[in-house]
Amino acid sequence: MQLYNLKHPSQQVNFSQAVTLGLGKDRGLFFPSEIPVLKNMDELLAMDFVPRCKVVLGAWLADELGQEVVDKLVDKAFNFELPLVKVNDKLSSLELFHGPTLAFKDFGARFMAQCVSHLAGDNKLTILTATSGDTGAAVADAFYGLENVNVMVLFPKGKISELQEKMFTTLGDNIHTVAVESDFDACQAMVKQAFDDPEVRDGLHLNSANSINISRLLAQVCYYFEAVAQFYREHQQAPVVSVPSGNFGNLTAGLFAKAMGLPIKHFVAATNSNDTVPRYLQSGSWQANPTVATMSNAMDVSEPSNWPRVEAICQQLDWPLSLISGVKVDEATTSCSLKQLEAQGYLSEPHAAIAAQGLEQVMAEGDKGIFLATAHPAKFKDVVDRELARDLPLPPELEAVANKESLAVPLEADFEQLKAHMFKLLA
Ligand SMILES: *Cc1c(COP(=O)(O)O)cnc(C)c1O
Numbered sequence: 001m002q003l004y005n006l007k008h009p010s011q012q013v014n015f016s017q018a019v020t021l022g023l024g025k026d027r028g029l030f031f032p033s034e035i036p037v038l039k040n041m042d043e044l045l046a047m048d049f050v051p052r053c054k055v056v057l058g059a060w061l062a063d064e065l066g067q068e069v070v071d072k073l074v075d076k077a078f079n080f081e082l083p084l085v086k087v088n089d090k091l092s093s094l095e096l097f098h099g100p101t102l103a104f105k106d107f108g109a110r111f112m113a114q115c116v117s118h119l120a121g122d123n124k125l126t127i128l129t130a131t132s133g134d135t136g137a138a139v140a141d142a143f144y145g146l147e148n149v150n151v152m153v154l155f156p157k158g159k160i161s162e163l164q165e166k167m168f169t170t171l172g173d174n175i176h177t178v179a180v181e182s183d184f185d186a187c188q189a190m191v192k193q194a195f196d197d198p199e200v201r202d203g204l205h206l207n208s209a210n211s212i213n214i215s216r217l218l219a220q221v222c223y224y225f226e227a228v229a230q231f232y233r234e235h236q237q238a239p240v241v242s243v244p245s246g247n248f249g250n251l252t253a254g255l256f257a258k259a260m261g262l263p264i265k266h267f268v269a270a271t272n273s274n275d276t277v278p279r280y281l282q283s284g285s286w287q288a289n290p291t292v293a294t295m296s297n298a299m300d301v302s303e304p305s306n307w308p309r310v311e312a313i314c315q316q317l318d319w320p321l322s323l324i325s326g327v328k329v330d331e332a333t334t335s336c337s338l339k340q341l342e343a344q345g346y347l348s349e350p351h352a353a354i355a356a357q358g359l360e361q362v363m364a365e366g367d368k369g370i371f372l373a374t375a376h377p378a379k380f381k382d383v384v385d386r387e388l389a390r391d392l393p394l395p396p397e398l399e400a401v402a403n404k405e406s407l408a409v410p411l412e413a414d415f416e417q418l419k420a421h422m423f424k425l426l427a
Pocket residue numbers: 103104105134244245246247248249250251298299351374375
């Protein structure tokens with residue numbers, strides 16, 4: 001697989017290099033020089049999920065890694081259900097939250113972890129990352145127990161919910177966590193300092209494994225195939241697909257799937273009040289406002305980092321940007337959507353409710369649609385309990401961690417302390 005840097009097209013790398021580097025020169029995103037097209041779509045859609053993932057990812061990676069390695073990575077990464085649940089005659093929900101940390105980020109993170117560990121071989125790597133919530137849990141869980149990778153996650157002490165914190169601070173083994181006595185920005189600044197410090201970067205073989213990593217996006221392509229496969233068992237038409245969007249990695253993966261030949265009629269990019277993209281699709285002018293806090297806080301992003309990839313796909317395939325409808329859903333409408341879904345017997349959470357609402361607004365007469373449900377309702381228990389006047393039980397995955405002891409080490413927001421701590425633990 002060959003990729004190029006969207007900011008400096010002369011920088012060309014293979015998949016292994018793109019995974020290891022994360023970003024290219026000037027923080028440019030890596031983008032595939034060619035998107036493979038799959039034939040025999042009917043046959044492919046008739047396959048089971050895991051064997052189909054091997055074909056889909058093999059089309060990108062087999063030339064570089066070998067199909068046997070691709071098969072091994074898929075077997076280790078994809079080991080949970082993703083049901084398409086019918087809400088009504090027109091609307092179905094693809095539930096992507098049945099992984100170990102109950103969020104769709106498990107898909108990307110688990111495959112990335114397997115790729116990073118495979119590529120590291122006999123070298124020992126350190127993944128260093130800062131989190132303000134969900135990503136830390138998905139990444140920590142995905143790397144947990146991998147022998148050649150240590151993970152260090154920084155988070156702002158007391159600034160994330162106790163349950164969220166426990167999802168990654170109770171693992172132990174190769175997962176090290178630090179509670180920084182400051183805010184998320186300070187955590188990010190310390191991570192950046194570590195990457196800028198040659199002693200730490202080279203001495204501990206740092207790798208960022210962040211959300212723009214190409215291995216995550218390729219993994220996410222797979223669930224679009226599963227969505228359409230399940231949809232086709234009931235409907236003989238291409239669906240409209242609605243994606244609750246923050247950094248737009250999820251939508252990027254959907255566009256890759258369509259470019260590979262998957263029949264998807266139209267996309268909805270549904271956002272909360274952080275609506276840079278819906279406004280851009282309307283007006284053609286990119287105007288990012290300051291980020292505002294919403295109920296769907298995993299989508300509180302006003303400068304989505306994957307957007308250049310969305311544009312690059314449309315350009316490469318000569319698709320008009322009107323293939324994507326942008327819909328902004330404000331807080332009051334999110335709340336209405338949650339209640340409407342509940343009234344139809346479907347318990348949801350704010351991110352999926354926004355996607356469902358976007359679909360309702362965009363679907364034309366005769367269309368049928370799928371919205372992506374990206375988190376388990378219990379992960380947003382506070383909001384769901386409040387909006388729907390409920391008291392959701394904790395699923396067993398959350399119940400189990402709620403009773404465990406946090407292993408996080410408290411540190412001040414001081415890089416030298418972090419550095420000493422890292423060398424003590426990891427060198
Ligand atoms: C990260 C996240 C999103 C946004 O996905 P992007 O790929 O960043 O657009 C939506 N919902 C949930 C629950 C998330 O954690």
